[in-house]
Amino acid sequence: MKSNDYLEEKPADIDELxxxxxxxxxxxxxxxxLEVARECGVSGAAIHQRVQRLLNIGVVYGSEFIVSPQKLGYNTCAYMGIYLEKAKYHTQVVHALREIPEVVECHYTTGAYAIFIKIQTKTNKHLKRMIDNDLQNIEGIARTETFISxxxxxxxxVPIK
Known part of the structure; x- marks a missing residue:
């Protein structure tokens, strides 16, 4: 572990433009x-440079199309709090969760749960099957608590100033 792993990341230096x-x-x-440039009153090249800088310093990242889960038949969204048998199981549990395609988010948390995940399944029965056959069989998970959205x-x- 590096000495700065516990330090908070400083906000990036960004201006009004x-x-x-x-x-x-x-x-x-x-x-x-070019439309951004018109709205901002600067050249297209300036916008390109600014966006590239924002990418380089990590203010923005990625470029993706968002798939509608419902349009693909994934009509059940659930959240699950996961209790671990011991904290040392965190890494191996996260590795196992990563192998389950229906787990779309995974957070290491404080509070009651060690891990909090978001799950997208086609139906409630699909969710139950996944919990019974996949999640409950992961070594290191003591128990879970599920919430259906x-x-x-x-x-x-997040708000931009």
Whole structure:
């Protein structure tokens, strides 16, 4: 473990133009740079350089299309808190969870659970089968607590100043 592993990451140094760019591109990742440039009152080259800098310093990352789980038949969204038999099992449990395609998020947490995951399954029966056949068989898991999401009211990015 490095000596700085416990230090919080310092926020990136961004200015008002960076903030305006971020607001535009996070609303629509496919917005053309020339349109961003018009909105910001600068050249397309300046926008390209700014976005590249934001990528390089890690303020923004990735470029992806978001798949609608429901359009692919994944109609059950559940969250699960996982209790470990011992903390030392964390790494091997996470490795095993990574092998289950229906587990779409995994967080190491404080509080009651050691691990908190998000699961997308086609039906409640699919979820039950996955819990019984996959999750409960992972060595190191003491017990689990499952919450089915009835509806997602909203999801958003963090605010940009």
């Amino acid at each position: 960076d903030e305006k760019i971020l607001k535009l591109i996070t609303k629509n990742a496919r917005i053309p740079f 009835l509806e997602m009211d909203f999801k958003r990015q």
